[in-house]
Amino acid sequence: MSKGQQTRAIILTEALRAASVEGFQGISIGMLADRLKMSKSGLFAHFGSKEELEKTLLDEAARRFMEAVWQPAMKAPRGRPRIEILFSSWLAWSINHEDLPGGCLFVALASEVDDKPGPVRDHLAELQTQWQAMMMRSAQIAIQEGHFRADLDPRQFAYDLQGIFLAMNYYRRLLRDGAAVQRAEASFRSLIERAAALH
Amino acid sequence: MSKGQQTRAIILTEALRAASVEGFQGISIGMLADRLKMSKSGLFAHFGSKEELEKTLLDEAARRFMEAVWQPAMKAPRGRPRIEILFSSWLAWSINHEDLPGGCLFVALASEVDDKPGPVRDHLAELQTQWQAMMMRSAQIAIQEGHFRADLDPRQFAYDLQGIFLAMNYYRRLLRDGAAVQRAEASFRSLIERAAALH
DNA sequence: ATACTTTACGAACGGTCGTTCGGAAGGGCA
DNA sequence: TGCCCTTCCGAACGACCGTTCGTAAAGTAT
Numbered sequence: 001m002s003k004g005q006q007t008r009a010i011i012l013t014e015a016l017r018a019a020s021v022e023g024f025q026g027i028s029i030g031m032l033a034d035r036l037k038m039s040k041s042g043l044f045a046h047f048g049s050k051e052e053l054e055k056t057l058l059d060e061a062a063r064r065f066m067e068a069v070w071q072p073a074m075k076a077p078r079g080r081p082r083i084e085i086l087f088s089s090w091l092a093w094s095i096n097h098e099d100l101p102g103g104c105l106f107v108a109l110a111s112e113v114d115d116k117p118g119p120v121r122d123h124l125a126e127l128q129t130q131w132q133a134m135m136m137r138s139a140q141i142a143i144q145e146g147h148f149r150a151d152l153d154p155r156q157f158a159y160d161l162q163g164i165f166l167a168m169n170y171y172r173r174l175l176r177d178g179a180a181v182q183r184a185e186a187s188f189r190s191l192i193e194r195a196a197a198l199h
Numbered sequence: 200m201s202k203g204q205q206t207r208a209i210i211l212t213e214a215l216r217a218a219s220v221e222g223f224q225g226i227s228i229g230m231l232a233d234r235l236k237m238s239k240s241g242l243f244a245h246f247g248s249k250e251e252l253e254k255t256l257l258d259e260a261a262r263r264f265m266e267a268v269w270q271p272a273m274k275a276p277r278g279r280p281r282i283e284i285l286f287s288s289w290l291a292w293s294i295n296h297e298d299l300p301g302g303c304l305f306v307a308l309a310s311e312v313d314d315k316p317g318p319v320r321d322h323l324a325e326l327q328t329q330w331q332a333m334m335m336r337s338a339q340i341a342i343q344e345g346h347f348r349a350d351l352d353p354r355q356f357a358y359d360l361q362g363i364f365l366a367m368n369y370y371r372r373l374l375r376d377g378a379a380v381q382r383a384e385a386s387f388r389s390l391i392e393r394a395a396a397l398h
Numbered sequence: 399a400t401a402c403t404t405t406a407c408g409a410a411c412g413g414t415c416g417t418t419c420g421g422a423a424g425g426g427c428a
Numbered sequence: 429t430g431c432c433c434t435t436c437c438g439a440a441c442g443a444c445c446g447t448t449c450g451t452a453a454a455g456t457a458t
Contacts, residue, residue, distance in 0.1 A: 003425060004435060021314045025224045028415065041418085042436040050416060102314045111307045114372040115220045115300075125373055132374065159382045163366030167358055170365060173313040174324055175331065183358045190393070202455060203405060227445065240448085241406040249446060 008046050011036065012060045013099075015053065021102030023112045024054050024120070054120050061105045062127050068093045070134065079145035080192070083138050087161065087188055091181060094169060106131075107169050132158050139195070148195045160191055207245050210235065211259045212298075214252065220301030222311045223253050223319070253319050260304045261326050267292045269333065278344035279391070282337050286360065286387055290380060293368060305330075306368050331357050338394070347394045359390055 001009075014036055018027045029050065033040045047053040073086035094104040102108055106128060113121045132155075139154035148157075164187045172180035200208075213235055217226045228249060232242045246252040272285035293303040301307055305327060312320045338353035347356075363386045371379035 002434080007435080023224070023311060025222070030414070030416090039437050040416090041438075044417070045436070048417095108310045110369055110373045111310050112222060114302075125375070129374055156382060156385055159366055159370065160362075160386055162369060163359075163362035163364075163386065165362075166365035166369060167362030170309055170361060171358065174309045175328055176324070183355060186355055187359055187362065194389070194393075201404080206405080229444070229446090238407050239446090240408075243447070244406075247447095 004046070007038075011043060011046060012057065015057055016061060016064075016099065016105065017101055019057055019102075020100040020105045020108055023108055024057075025112060029053075051118075051120060055123055057105075058109075058120070058123050058127060064099070065093060065106075068096070073138070079142040080147035080196070083142055083192070086135070086138060090165060091168065091184060094165070095172075095181070103169055103173050104165075107166065132162065135161055142195070146197055149197050152195050157191070157195060161188075164188055164191065203245070206237075210242060210245060211256065214256055215260060215263075215298065215304065216300055218256055218301075219299040219304045219307055222307055223256075224311060228252075250317075250319060254322055256304075257308075257319070257322050257326065263298070264292060264305075267295070272337070278341040279346035279395070282341055282391070285334070285337060289364060290367065290383060293364070294371075294380070302368055302372050303364075306365065331361065334360055341394070345396055348396050351394050356390070356394060360387075363387055363390065 011032065015027060015032055018032065018035070029044050030040050033043045036043065047056060069086065069089040072089045073082050076082040076085040094100070094107070106124065109124055110128070113124055135158035136154040139148060139152065139157040142148040143150055143152060143154070164184050167187075168180050168184035171177040171183065177183075210231065214226060214231055217231065217234070228243050229239050232239045235242065246255060268285065268288040271288045272281050275281040275284040293299075293306070305323065308323055309327070312323055334357035335353040338347060338351065338356040341347040342349055342351060342353070363383050366386075367379050367383035370376040370382065376382075
């Protein structure tokens with residue numbers, strides 16, 4: 001790895017941390033440069049514009065998300081076990097205070113960019129649409145495997161799962177409810193039971 | 200109403216609209232002054248600091264929320280009917296594009312301020328804690344009235360309701376899913392059925 | 399109408415923002 | 429080693445930020 005790619009990776013890691021806490025509006029080139037003890041212009045040169053940095057951050061976050069959440073799930077057996085791993089990895093991703101001290105970056109950014117037309121919004125919306133599709137597809141597989149009811153609506157399943165996750169973030173980060181994760185797990189178990197095929 | 204209170208009210212209405220779209224970080228004194236065709240310093244004088252403006256906005260939003268969501272519910276019969284009105288008013292509040300073109304202000308702010316210690320964060324967290332308590336209390340009343348199962352956990356009920364609402368905002372505003380409201384209503388019906396007492 | 403207070407304005411403050419540019423230092427290959 | 433090209437820096441840019449201040453105008457009460 002060349003010197004440039006090396007510092008670029010360091011910048012991305014630090015910027016992801018900062019963005020998970022402050023959002024894209026809250027991070028600035030100067031602040032990142034200070035934290036990394038380099039010059040504003042030096043850091044800036046790696047991306048050419050702040051918008052380009054933001055798009056790069058979205059890609060890097062998506063890459064890490066796939067690695068931390070999706071890949072473990074794909075190693076699990078198809079159907080219900082896979083969905084259970086998917087959800088627990090998802091929770092763990094959001095709670096991982098090392099890489100994302102401000103919690104899930106996508107949640108932090110959703111409200112910030114949803115009304116700002118532009119490539120950053122488009123990029124995030126596409127990533128999140130893909131994520132909904134992945135959850136939906138996982139539910140379809142669980143139906144195929146006979147784990148879930150045949151008349152289950154996979155889209156509604158993905159919607160409910162997303163709601164449980166968003167509520168967890170909200171309870172945990174804003175309300176500082178120590179039981180947020182347990183509540184999420186309780187809702188998840190209830191959702192799975194309702195989805196499960198009868199025996 | 201004196202002249203000062205009058206312009207103050209106009210400022211608040213415009214600032215609420217702007218904040219629902221851009222968040223507190225995204226609004227500035229100068230931008231609001233431009234939109235209202237008045238001077239920066241003239242607008243500023245009404246609040247003394249931006250933080251004071253933000254706190255005032257939270258209070259004003261809470262006042263309107265009570266008026267639009269809570270009061271209609273309190274007029275409905277105790278128990279299940281009240282909870283149904285509560286939820287539909289809540290959805291309507293979030294979709295009211297006139298006053299809040301960027302959707303529910305509290306949702307928009309939650310991620311923005313949850314990691315920023317200070318009076319604004321404290322204020323929002325308290326308002327939202329109260330809101331959770333109101334939902335919980337409504338569920339308790341529904342149990343008392345015999346509409347909901349006696350072993351229902353009201354806290355978990357409030358958590359699930361919050362999740363349905365957050366997912367609706369997320370699907371509607373970021374993913375631009377036209378069916379977001381229907382999905383929310385479907386999840387709500389399912390939640391109510393599970394909570395309902397058996398006959 | 400007079401006197402006093404409230405309300406609004408324009409100019410200016412130090413600071414930070416993203417961005418540009420010319421040049422110095424250092425890594426990577428011949 | 430010598431050379432080039434990547435990497436990084438410092439200084440400066442115009443724009444905007446929240447905030448301060450002195451002052452003029454408008455509102456309000458007697």
